[in-house]
Amino acid sequence: MSTALQELASLDRMIHEPARLMILTVLYAVTEADFLYMQNECGLTQGNLSSHLSKLEEGRYVSIQKTFKGKYPLTICRLTPRGRKAFEGYARIMQAATEAAAGRKR
């Protein structure tokens, strides 16, 4: 088995869950986003998004802050440096494994 495929064993399971992967991908793309935007982008229900965000916050991958923009109350989510690093590592491993698997198939 190639090294790229073997590295799959070291995948971060906190990120590997599809909903959390979606959340982290969106947060990686923007500097910060609020709950409503995340909900629209990920297509998750309020409860689902809230529970996954709590798990990511517990793991210190995401920071959540309640604030205001004008009179509009916002729950702002950001990736922490730890979350950013973990996500980059995850994406690289998965990309390498996908390419290795595609190469084998050919």
Place this chain on the structure above:
Amino acid sequence: MPESVSSVFQAKVRAWQYWNVDGLPNITLGVALLLQGVADLWDHRHPHSILPIFMVVFSIAICMDQIFSRKIVGWLKARITYPRTGYASPPRTLYTDPAMLSANEQKQQRKTKWVLIFLVFFLVLSTYFSVIYEHWYFAFTAFLGAGLMWFFARKTKLPWYLPLPLLFCGLLLTVLPTDRRDTQALGILGVGVQLLFMGGIALARYLREHPAQA
């Protein structure tokens, strides 16, 4: 070739489109350019007037804000966009580490970079030639810009009349016997009106698709 697992590049493009979806950044920049253009025309006709100075200062302040803090656009968005579809800051850059992207996305990223480089190069060159040599370089740029925009509008299903202000500006620059300073002012004015027009259409669409919640 499969897409990357996480599609970070797509998420960045979507976030960038989201920042412009309400047309407010274009409207703000359009107002700044409009002020600049009017100030230039005014100053040419009334050399001792103080009004153009205020207009230029205000215009520069808007441009600086747009580049560095986005406070004006943010203030408008807090009243129009965030309550409807939420808040997301635009990505700092569209560039993503190629190791995280699929071959397709890497190609797309390279293509985007070269298109942006070409556009900036073209704009700088045409402005330089218009200022140094003849005004018809500006007219040519306006026509080419309108053509590119029409092509883009067709591809992205935007209204066909989107490039009309730029086309009108090109015609004006071709037909009117303007001197060099007026040409520059009209060029800036044309781009400003174009941005306002694009922003206005985008805002009207956005408000229609996302009516205010009671």
